Amino acid sequence: NDLTTATILIFGASGDLTARKLIPSLYDLWSEGYLCENLPIIGLARRSKTDEEFRNEQRDTVSQFTRTGTVTDEKWEQFSKRLYYREVDITDESDHVHLKDTIEAVERETLGDTISKRVAYLATAPSLFYPSVQALSRAGMVPKNTSEEWLRVVIEKPFGHDLESAQELSTQLSELLSEDQIYRIDHYLGKETVQNILLFRLSNSIFEPLLNRNHVDHVQITVAESQGIEHGRGGYYDRSGALRDVLQNHVLQLLCLIAMEPPALFSGEEIRDEKLKVLKTLAPGSKGPISDWAIAGQYTAGQSFGQAVPGYREEERVPADSRRETFVAMEVMVENWRWEGVPFYLRTGKRLPERVSEIAIQFKHPPMNLFTTVECDGDICSLVERKPNELIFRIQPKESISMKFSTKRPGMQYQIQPVTMDFAFEDAYHKSLPEAYERLLMDVLRGDSTLFTRSDELEAAWKFVTPVLDQWEKGDHTPEPYYAGTWGPSGATNLLSKSGRRWRTPS
Ligand code: BG6
Secondary structure (H helix, E strand, O other): OOOOOOEEEEEOOOOHHHHHHHHHHHHHHHHOOOOOOOOOEEEEEOOOOOHHHHHHHHHHHHHHHOOOOOOOHHHHHHHHOOEEEEEOOOOOHHHHHHHHHHHHHHHHHHHOOOOOEEEEEEOOOHHHHHHHHHHHHHOOOOOOOOOOOEEEEEEOOOOOOOHHHHHHHHHHHHHHOOHHHEEEOOHHHHOHHHHHHHHHHHHOOOOHHHOOOOOEEEEEEEEEOOOOOOOOOHHHHHHHHHHHHHHHHHHHHHHHHHHOOOOOOOOHHHHHHHHHHHHHHEEEOOOOOHHHOEEEEEEEOEEEOOEEEOOHHHOOOOOOOOOOOOEEEEEEEEOOOOOOOOEEEEEEEOOOOOOEEEEEEEEOOOOOOOOEEEEEEOOEEEEEOOOOOEEEEEEEOOOEEEEEEEEEOOOOOOEEEEEEEEEEHHHHHOOOOOOHHHHHHHHHHHOOOOOOEOHHHHHHHHHHHHHHHHHHHHOOOOOEEEEOOOOOOHHHHHHHHOOOOOOOOOO
16 A cells, blocks of 8 residues: 555535545545545635535445445444535635635644645536635645645546537646646546456457457447436536547447557556547448437436336436437448448447446357357257347446357257356455545556546547537437337447347347
8 A cells, every 4th residue: 555645626526526425435545545544635615604514414425335344333433533524715806815714724734744746626616626726726725746745636527528628628728727637536447347448458468369359240339227317417418418428438438448559568657648549530321411420318207126216307407408318329330440340339328227347248140150049948949040249348247257158069969059158257366346536536646647537538539529419409300219127229239239239238
């Protein structure tokens, strides 16, 4: 454990992210001995609140979301003494001048001295990202990064609303911060199973030689959610939609990790250089109109796990005539030597039958079909079409890697029966995987930006999706309806069926 002494400032400390993710993750890091003693965590927000009130509020959510066991009175007592709350109105310039004094006073109380190593986590509304950095700058808290003093600013998504706004925010931030001070979070990259994708590819010589156009028929990336719009999120979601909320960031990052070339070194810059090359070569799956390769859907009332659930337009704070997509499916190509001609099918949506994220690589069939394939239920077998080999990275839940291949069914005939070989993290390691935010917070403290998105990557991703957003938002485009609890609209099925393919049903 390398312990770094730093002060953690959380802007937007009254929000959901702070309560559900940040403080529980900091608590778990502390529980496992990763945080140095007395490291102060200062929540900053507009509401007036005492330290005691802030601590009591956080205890409930930490108890609910921690993964490291029961939060006993004794443990909470030890942990919570490092939690502070200070009232700040970021939009009020007169508050900025006091910011430094306020923070240094807490540092003196906890550490006995002031410390110029600080992480500022912006868990605020996007409109406050730049004002928060301005406040830090006006307060004289943006030193040039050295080993003695530094400021690292963590920025939540959404980073911009489209290409233009993302570029504008980058320009504003670059006036006050250097790129190595900015940590743009995509929490998917903090997931253990997502990090494993690269490791798996680059450390097993039996798989990597197969991952190219000679052997791969196509790749499917699914980020499915069974939930609808969570309480209080309707306003945000209706401005955002599935393409901005999940595909532009999480799904494209997964695509990069599967499609990128091996970096020359395992370093943050080299990995991000390779991911950027993938994003720059992304192309539509068809030369025709956008509707030929990008499908938007919106859920209507249906069933989720046997319960009746409302349609998107009936959700809290969603306009009754909303045209916002809650589902998106795309066929895209990575136009480079390795992947020429291999379609990547991407889909994400709310109110699908299950919560499951996975990448499935489907391999080409052998050149000749010499055997029949059967699927059997006990002794009763039926002939089915031949099944391709598949390599599946299950990111969540039940994190695993599985291979599907063919074996001879025992008996007097040459018949193929497809089988699955599974590696499940839980069975192999018998311990819970760290939360994405734990890993990412730790990396910020260590100054490792490998798992954070660089501005050029982000812009390349926006550049690819912005024409689709423009078409959907500026025209009279209406997303295709699908019943809640189903796998999306028929347009998504057609995207694959036109080339004789079909979506996997994650099982
Ligand atoms: C967030 C989106 O980035 O990712 C949410 O804003 C979505 O709408 C969430 O629910 C999904 O993350 P996870 O880790 O639950 O798959």
